[in-house]
Amino acid sequence: MTPDLVLPAWLTPAQRAALVALADRNLADHGDDLLGLVLSGSAGRNCATEHSDLDVMVVLTDAAAALRSTVHSPEVDEIVDSWTDLLTLAPFGSEHWWYRWSYAWAPVLLDRTGGELAAAVRRQAELSPEEADAVLIDRDRLDGWINFAYRALTNDRDGRALEARLDAAESVPWLLDVVFAIVGRVRPYNKYLPWELRTHPVDGWPTDELLGLVQRSLDGDITAVRDTFLRVRSACAAYDEQRGHTRTTDMIAGWGDELDLFASPGGG
Incomplete structure (x- = not known):
């Protein structure tokens, strides 16, 4: 039957x-x-x-x-x-x-x-608030993304174009884990990233803008790294407010003066 x-x-x-x-x-x-x-x-x-x-x-x-x-x-x-x-x-x-x-x-x-x-x-395919905290903080995906982004910026500052491009590209998987964890979702397989973003957009990350930042980062565009940092910092502030803690914003703040490099090519 x-x-x-x-x-x-x-x-x-x-x-x-x-x-x-x-x-x-x-x-x-x-x-x-x-x-x-x-x-x-x-x-x-x-x-x-x-x-x-x-x-x-x-x-x-x-x-x-x-x-x-x-x-x-x-x-x-x-x-x-x-x-x-x-x-x-x-x-x-x-x-x-x-x-x-x-x-x-x-x-x-x-x-x-x-x-x-x-x-x-x-x-x-969903993340509980506790699971999201674990991905972002305990498993260091947020700190890891900042680390690769920072390395890309320092390499660019010091004239190492290839090294900057490699670090910018390597930062992308960490970034995607952060973006999806913040909204309580498991990051999609690369094959389905554009499909998911277009059929199930991520709050706070307009689809074309996010895909553009990903592509530009893969191309080694240092401006994209800085633009992405501003979005990540804003998203983390909203996430912490919703969660009732300051764990992600504290992690970002822990980078101290090194964050100056995200704002200015001559910093850090």
């Missing part, structure tokens, strides 16, 4: 047929142990190309998942996920941290848990 699937409107007939067949097979194989199906990857975000496959997370009870393994094919990847794994939130920097964004904005095709599965999927 075909389960009641909720299929995104943008899927092609061939994709829809493949997903129905997958659901039928898993229901036949697992019965009540099949808890749900989630569509990730490009197809789940309406940005598939002719080269894209279907990435489907098959959520099973722990006992059933222990007997299954992920199956890859050119058309469909069936990624087995146990209920416990879905409910487990990997901390930043851990082995499974990067897997969390695979759930971001991913359509739930089938939820046989009365909504608990859908809520767990959303939670994977």
Whole structure:
């Protein structure tokens, strides 16, 4: 018996047929142990190309998942996920941290848990206030971004153009962690950064401006580094006010007189 699937409107007939067949097979194989199906990857975000496959997370009870393994094919990847794994939130920097964004904005095709599965999927890609603090402060992503940005500025000041460009480019991943943590979201994979910013904008960071700052930083544009610092400092002040602490603004202030270089080419 075909389960009641909720299929995104943008899927092609061939994709829809493949997903129905997958659901039928898993229901036949697992019965009540099949808890749900989630569509990730490009197809789940309406940005598939002719080269894209279907990435489907098959959520099973722990006992059933222990007997299954992920199956890859050119058309469909069936990624087995146990209920416990879905409910487990990997901390930043851990082995499974990067897997969390695979759930971001991913359509739930089938939820046989009365909504608990859908809520767990959303939670994977969200950061609690405590998790955001951990990314920004305890895991040093804010301080790390300032460090690379500062190194780019000192290299530029001292006439080391290549070194300045390398540090400016290396600062970008740290910056993106900061930008998304401040708004309580897991940073997207690079492949999906423009898509996420355009379909789910980040408060305080106009999409084209943020993408422009990223591109200019990758190009070694020192002005972009300074412009980004002003935005980061403002965003951190608003974040601290919302959180009721001063941890991010204190971290920035801890750089002392070295911050002068962010304001003037001749400082520091």
